[in-house]
Amino acid sequence: MTDSLLLRRLPVAARVGIGGLTLVLLGGLLASGAYLKDHHEKRDGEEGLSMTDLEGAYHGVRTTAPLVVALERGHPEGLSEADRKTLSDWLASDRISEDYDNLDLGDSAPVEILDMSCLECHARSASDVVARELPLEYWDDVKKLAFSREIEPTDTKVLLASTHAHSLALSVQALMLALLALLTRFSRGFISKVIGVAGVSLAVDIAGWWLARGSAAWVPALVAGGMLFSLTNAILAVLILLDLVLPEKE
Numbered sequence: 001m002t003d004s005l006l007l008r009r010l011p012v013a014a015r016v017g018i019g020g021l022t023l024v025l026l027g028g029l030l031a032s033g034a035y036l037k038d039h040h041e042k043r044d045g046e047e048g049l050s051m052t053d054l055e056g057a058y059h060g061v062r063t064t065a066p067l068v069v070a071l072e073r074g075h076p077e078g079l080s081e082a083d084r085k086t087l088s089d090w091l092a093s094d095r096i097s098e099d100y101d102n103l104d105l106g107d108s109a110p111v112e113i114l115d116m117s118c119l120e121c122h123a124r125s126a127s128d129v130v131a132r133e134l135p136l137e138y139w140d141d142v143k144k145l146a147f148s149r150e151i152e153p154t155d156t157k158v159l160l161a162s163t164h165a166h167s168l169a170l171s172v173q174a175l176m177l178a179l180l181a182l183l184t185r186f187s188r189g190f191i192s193k194v195i196g197v198a199g200v201s202l203a204v205d206i207a208g209w210w211l212a213r214g215s216a217a218w219v220p221a222l223v224a225g226g227m228l229f230s231l232t233n234a235i236l237a238v239l240i241l242l243d244l245v246l247p248e249k250e
């Protein structure tokens with residue numbers, strides 16, 4: 001390789017420019033990490049980015065309301081079959097909030113059954129130390145346990161737009177970083193391995209977006225692919241910056 005192509009032999013203006021662009025790219029990597037967290041974390045209705053959020057976004061998730069689970073497993077033992085059926089039908093309906101304390105339903109309004117059959121254990125002042133941690137006294141308590149969720153995966157049109165934008169931008173970004181990193185003074189063997197991982201991980205990530213729709217098993221693979229891709233790009237960017245600022249050894 002002609003020495004004049006080495007990064008540290010470039011004219012100062014080119015080194016400053018490449019340094020600035022590489023810094024912006026590193027900032028962009030951080031921002032996209034933060035954006036992804038923000039974008040996905042509320043999907044399962046709980047704070048924080050969880051595997052359920054990501055599985056929801058890429059594959060779709062169904063969760064069953066805890067109240068339904070409890071009733072179906074025969075809890076509590078003393079509940080009459082009629083009351084159990086009333087509660088199950090209510091939870092399966094699309095009027096969960098409307099009918100909770102619907103006066104027209106009289107004694108078979110869910111709130112009445114919960115009062116009669118659950119609050120002896122599931123009230124904050126109850127003596128059952130386990131059950132009182134899961135109060136069912138107010139609508140605000142009940143609504144957290146009453147809804148089964150269905151998280152639809154991202155619409156295919158949106159996914160297609162995202163694939164088109166990301167596959168072109170990210171591949172070119174990594175190609176540029178790869179070329180520049182190969183022009184640094186650092187070990188080609190090491191840089192080659194980092195580039196190898198970057199290429200495979202991006203391919204797995206983006207293919208995974210589509211494959212995960214069919215099989216949720218791809219979700220961890222695409223998450224790992226995305227993280228490895230960002231990590232390898234960050235490593236290449238840092239090596240480039242180091243090469244630009246470190247003094248040349250004679």
Ligand code: HEC
Pocket residue numbers: 066067069070071073075076079113114117118119120121122128130131134136145
């Ligand atoms: C005799 C006390 C008692 C009564 C009455 C009772 N529970 Fe519970 N419940 C518990 C205890 C103790 C737990 C935690 C241990 C367990 O899961 O069995 C619990 C757990 C639950 C859970 C957590 C999920 C699950 O399946 O474990 C839900 C939901 C629940 N109860 C709903 C209800 C509802 C609805 C009623 C009334 C229809 C009710 N409980 C009546 C004692 C009670």
